[in-house]
Structures are given as structure tokens and as C-alpha cells.
Amino acid sequence: MNIIIIGAGDIGYHLAKMLSYEKHDIMLIEKEQDRYTRASETLDARVIHGSGTSFTLLESAGVEKADLVVAVTDSDETNLLAAIAAKQYGVERTVARVKNREFLRTDAPINAQKFNIDLIIHPESVAAQGAVRLLRQGAATDFIEFAKGKIIVMGIQLDRDNPILNIPLSELSKRYPEFIFRVIAIHRKDTTKIPRGNDFLIHNDRIFVIVARENVQDVVRITGKEDVKIEDVMILGGGQTGYIIAHELEKEYNVKIIESNVEKSYDLAEKLKRALVIKGDGLDLDLLAMEGIVDMDAFIAVTGDDETNIVSCLMAKHLKVPRIIALINRTDYWSIIPTIGINAYVSKQLLTVNSILKFIRRGAIVNVASIPGIAAEVIELIPKKASKITRKPLREIGFPSSAIVGAVMRDDQVFIPVGDTQVKAGDKVVLVSLPADIHEVEEFFN
Amino acid sequence: MKLIDILSDDHVIIPLKSHEKQEIIEEMVDHLYDTKKIKNRDKILKAILDREKVMSTGVGDHVAIPHGKADGVKDIVASLGITASDVDFHSIDNKPVRLIFLLVGPPDKTGPHLKALSRISRLMHREDFRAKLLASKTAKEVMKNIREEEEKYFDTN
Numbered sequence A: 001m002n003i004i005i006i007g008a009g010d011i012g013y014h015l016a017k018m019l020s021y022e023k024h025d026i027m028l029i030e031k032e033q034d035r036y037t038r039a040s041e042t043l044d045a046r047v048i049h050g051s052g053t054s055f056t057l058l059e060s061a062g063v064e065k066a067d068l069v070v071a072v073t074d075s076d077e078t079n080l081l082a083a084i085a086a087k088q089y090g091v092e093r094t095v096a097r098v099k100n101r102e103f104l105r106t107d108a109p110i111n112a113q114k115f116n117i118d119l120i121i122h123p124e125s126v127a128a129q130g131a132v133r134l135l136r137q138g139a140a141t142d143f144i145e146f147a148k149g150k151i152i153v154m155g156i157q158l159d160r161d162n163p164i165l166n167i168p169l170s171e172l173s174k175r176y177p178e179f180i181f182r183v184i185a186i187h188r189k190d191t192t193k194i195p196r197g198n199d200f201l202i203h204n205d206r207i208f209v210i211v212a213r214e215n216v217q218d219v220v221r222i223t224g225k226e227d228v229k230i231e232d233v234m235i236l237g238g239g240q241t242g243y244i245i246a247h248e249l250e251k252e253y254n255v256k257i258i259e260s261n262v263e264k265s266y267d268l269a270e271k272l273k274r275a276l277v278i279k280g281d282g283l284d285l286d287l288l289a290m291e292g293i294v295d296m297d298a299f300i301a302v303t304g305d306d307e308t309n310i311v312s313c314l315m316a317k318h319l320k321v322p323r324i325i326a327l328i329n330r331t332d333y334w335s336i337i338p339t340i341g342i343n344a345y346v347s348k349q350l351l352t353v354n355s356i357l358k359f360i361r362r363g364a365i366v367n368v369a370s371i372p373g374i375a376a377e378v379i380e381l382i383p384k385k386a387s388k389i390t391r392k393p394l395r396e397i398g399f400p401s402s403a404i405v406g407a408v409m410r411d412d413q414v415f416i417p418v419g420d421t422q423v424k425a426g427d428k429v430v431l432v433s434l435p436a437d438i439h440e441v442e443e444f445f446n
Numbered sequence B: 001m002k003l004i005d006i007l008s009d010d011h012v013i014i015p016l017k018s019h020e021k022q023e024i025i026e027e028m029v030d031h032l033y034d035t036k037k038i039k040n041r042d043k044i045l046k047a048i049l050d051r052e053k054v055m056s057t058g059v060g061d062h063v064a065i066p067h068g069k070a071d072g073v074k075d076i077v078a079s080l081g082i083t084a085s086d087v088d089f090h091s092i093d094n095k096p097v098r099l100i101f102l103l104v105g106p107p108d109k110t111g112p113h114l115k116a117l118s119r120i121s122r123l124m125h126r127e128d129f130r131a132k133l134l135a136s137k138t139a140k141e142v143m144k145n146i147r148e149e150e151e152k153y154f155d156t157n
Helices: A010-020 A033-042 A055-060 A076-088 A123-136 A169-175 A213-222 A240-249 A262-271 A285-290 A306-318 A348-360 A435-443 B021-034 B041-054 B110-123 B127-135 B139-154
Strands: A002-006 A025-030 A046-049 A068-071 A093-097 A119-121 A142-146 A151-157 A181-188 A191-193 A206-212 A232-236 A254-259 A276-279 A298-301 A323-327 A344-346 A365-370 A377-381 A403-410 A413-415 A428-433 B058-060 B067-069 B077-087 B097-105
Touching (some): A002 A010, A002 A076, A010 A033, A010 A348, A068 A076, A068 A348, A076 A093, A093 A348, A119 A348, A123 A344, A123 A348, A142 A377, A151 A403, A169 A181, A181 A403, A206 A403, A232 A240, A254 A262, A285 A306, A428 A435, B021 B041, B021 B077, B041 B067, B067 B110, B097 B110, B097 B127, B110 B139
Parallel strands (some): A025 A046, A068 A093, A093 A119, A232 A254, A254 A276, A323 A344
Antiparallel strands (some): A181 A206, A403 A413, A403 A428, B077 B097
């Protein structure tokens, strides 16, 4: 596919990186010198220095032959204009990122439908939804839905006392035959491993488990995690992400939201119905104490500043708040976050990239998610008729060794495939693979 | 930390004479000074008022917790003032204030200070308990109610 990405900020850069693992022709356009240099020096993509709203530049980037244009600069106007222009050049699909939520409204004078933009994405909403999902799913560090929500991939940080440690995975599944689950990736220190039956889990592993939705709680239980009942939630940061989270959560929980900016806090107080808005500094421990942080069931830090989010979450953790979630925007931080004691975090960039990837994929792939901090992707595919994977049992097809089929949904029934299983066309197959082998994996399904 | 460890009946003022935020804080600080709990009245008062400037300590539900740290205070000490009528404290929920916990401490005792704030915040979370305090006629009655409440919910710590 010929893809033009406009804007090499964190989203554009990461998207280009993910796509470059596959066989796409990627052209990246970036106006700012620093970002241009970073992209051209480190990415396997062609990078042009210039503005995405220049028609001359778009033409020289080959817009007329492009299949997809993704505009993800920091400027809404640039992104919308680039997407609109791309359609005029005959580009089949376009994606524009916006910061202003009003563009999402169906009655907005400029919106996706009216200007024929295929996807308008609002990263702050995406991040807020990610945080809410994590909160609802108590013990998980990650929670990703596949097969229309019937198959879940969840990340869990393993604590010291844990009944499932130090036994081979093949034994583990025998011990709990009634649950439909499988460990599909282990992140240990800095490496990600796709486990085999003789691998076992150790303390401090971050594991990814594929599980049928109805067994999510069982997995939480056997990993020794307690599910915290949520009643009181404190949110730090009343920007767009914080507002959307508060708006969503105030319907069922007692929500306090702390914002340091006076105007923003008044604005929040006006827009939120039940949530209590507090004007103050989230790193002010006295304030947190007065507002009863010790009685909170969850603390969610979503200010624009990663360091504030990290430090305030660590303070909340120190004060024994059972559930903490941090918004981390800097991609450099992803790998260290779990090691410093923050188990659950959301990344605006990564969730946005995942949403865009999901939109881009075609053919057999119906959903894809890359997992922050670890080098593996989870993919949902539907095998085509007579595709390689449907011809023989899994054991005999010669699947790449860095990939593992995690779960299959057939006629609404979820099951964990074994070597004898033969996948049928039309099944929903969720698998995990290291990025380098995704293309090879995909071949089996087409 | 228990509230009854840092609050005694001679530091419960019912009702407060003052009817305005700053005057109330001054009245309560003066009371601590008169009973020799603090040495440097002006410094403490300034610390508390500075804190109020950053943000009101009116935490909602008719409760305020003005607090400050300064030299001349040996240990953390709390006082409780109950107003005769509603007082505007610029609280976060815009409700008037009736129950005012004033907390002062030395600059180096951050941990206990936090624990005390947390404890007050937690106790005041219960509506029936706030009502009980408001209905109390004497300092002794207030202390009895606080003691009972702390025993009821926190006898383990």
C-alpha cells in the first residue's frame, strides 16, 4: 500500500514505525526540522521536509498514487485540509486527527461525513476511553477486546505470592481445565517472549493472557489479584482527557477532579454534573490528604505533564490507593513505567496508533493492537477460504515460531486451539506475533 | 494517628465568636496562642492564610481544614471551632461552612501532618457524624463523640 503520513510527531512517528514492519511504501511529511531529522534518521520510510497543506509538496510526495493519507500533525486545520485535499486527488481512504472535539459532532458544519474523511480521530477521547476501560477491569495492566468483545487480551503484573508461578504453562492449563485461557506473551526484564508449553512464569513477569470474556474474573483470581470494588475516584488533570473520564465515571462513582488552572476548573464545574471539581496542585500532598485520597479506590493522573502524572501516581500508591492509572505520553517512558511501580497506564499516542492501524488493516486482519512497552502485536484475523492455515491442523502448517495462536471464536463459541486444532475459514482467530513476522503470519490467512 | 491525640477539649470552641473566614482563623490561632500551644502567633497565622490564598481549605460538606506549618510549634495540634451560623469559606462545593478544624505543626513533621489531614477528612466524610458534632452543646460532648467515632471505625489503628 502507498501511505502518506503527514506529521512526524509521536503519533505519526510511531504509526510509520509500526507500518514499516510490513510491506508498505511509506512517505512521511514533517514541517519541523527536529522531528524531520529524527524521522529521517531512524525510520525505514521516506521523509520529506515541508508542509502537509502544500499541494505542490503533496504532489511530489505522490499523493495521486497514494492509497491512504493519514494527517496527524498538531494542527486540526492542517489535518482536515490535507485529508480533504487528498480525496480530491483520488486517495481512497483518509484519516485526520483533531484536538477539537467539536469536529466529532454529527451536526458540526465540518465533520467526517460532510467532508468525506474516512476517519476523524480524537486522541484525548481515545485515551480517556482507554483509562475508563482499565479502571473497570480492576486488576489488569492492559485490557484489549477482540472478536466483538468475546475474547479479551489482558496484561497482568505478577506479584511475589502467586499460585501460578514456577510451573510449566502446559501444567497450568491442565490445572484449570474449566477456564478458557492461555498465556500468550511474557515480558521479563526488557525482553518479550512468546512462550511455549515448557516455559514457566516467575515473580515480576508481566504476562499477557488471552481469555474468554466469561473467564476474565477467574484469571484475575488465579493470578492472586483481588478485584477492588470502585466507589470513589480521584482524577488529576482537567484537560480534555480528564474531563471525558470524569464525565463518563460520574454516572456511577463519586468523582473528584483536581485542576490547577482557574478558568479550566470553573469550566469543568459548569460542565460536570456530579463530580466535585477542586482547584489545586496535584503534587500538593496536603491537598490530596484533605480531599481524602486515603479513602479513594482509584487515582487517575491525566495532566499534560508525564512527570506530574508519574509522581502523583506514586504518591497515591504510597498512600495505599489500590488502583492507580497514569497517562504517559512520552514514548521513551513506556518501557520503564512498570518497573517503577506504576502498573497501569494509558498512552494517548499508542492507543491512537492502534485505532488508526485497526482502521488501515484490510484483508484478513480485522483488529490489531500493539502493547505498550513490549514488542508484540495481538492480531485478530479471519481466514479466507482455502487459505494455508485452514488446510491442515496447526501442528503441521509450519507457523512462524515467534507467533502463537491464542484463541479462536467459531459460531460464538470461544476455544483455545491445540496442535490438533484445524482452523476453518470464517473463524475469528486471535494471535500474538512479534512485529517482524506479522507479514508472514498474514500470508497464512489469505 | 488519632484525632483525639492531637485535639483536647480546651481546644474545642463552641460557638466561635467570629462570623467571617479570616476572623475565624485569627480567633482560633489566638486561642492556641493563649493556651500556650504555639509561640509565634503571627508566623502561624501567615502560614495558614497563605495556604488559604493558594486554595480554600473548605473541602466541602460544611467542613474546612485550614492548616499551616511554622517554627514555634512543638507538636502537631488541632483545634475545632463550630460556628453559630453558616460562614462563607469559598469552599469547593460552594456550601457554607460550620465545622472548622485548624491544624498547625512544625515544618519538619510532614508525615504526621498528612496523616492528621487524612484522618480529619475521613472522619468528616460521614454525614451522621457531622450532624452529631453540630448538635453537640459542649466541648466535652464533642470530644466524646469524636472518641466514640474513632473507636467505632478505627479501633485497629
